[in-house]
Amino acid sequence: MRELEIVGEAARHVPPDVEALYPQIPWRLMRDMRNVIAHEYFGVDWQIVWETAVNDLPVLVPVLQQILLAKRL
Secondary structure, eight states: OHHHHHHHHHHTTSOHHHHHHOTTSOHHHHHHHHHHHHHOGGGOOHHHHHHIIIIIHHHHHHHHHHHHHHHTO
16 A cells, blocks of 8 residues: 555656656556545545556556666656
């Protein structure tokens, strides 16, 4: 769960022009999930966290890595 929080925090620092280049990345959702995990601990839907970790992150991480390499961030 901490890793999702870190991903969301990192998404907060992505410049708007980079976000615009990659509209397929759920930037807003990543930031929102971070906020829920960090600030609404008792309001966390653990099923959504699990599905995100199991289904979404394995697809998203390689794409984010490619963006980082392309932008040399």
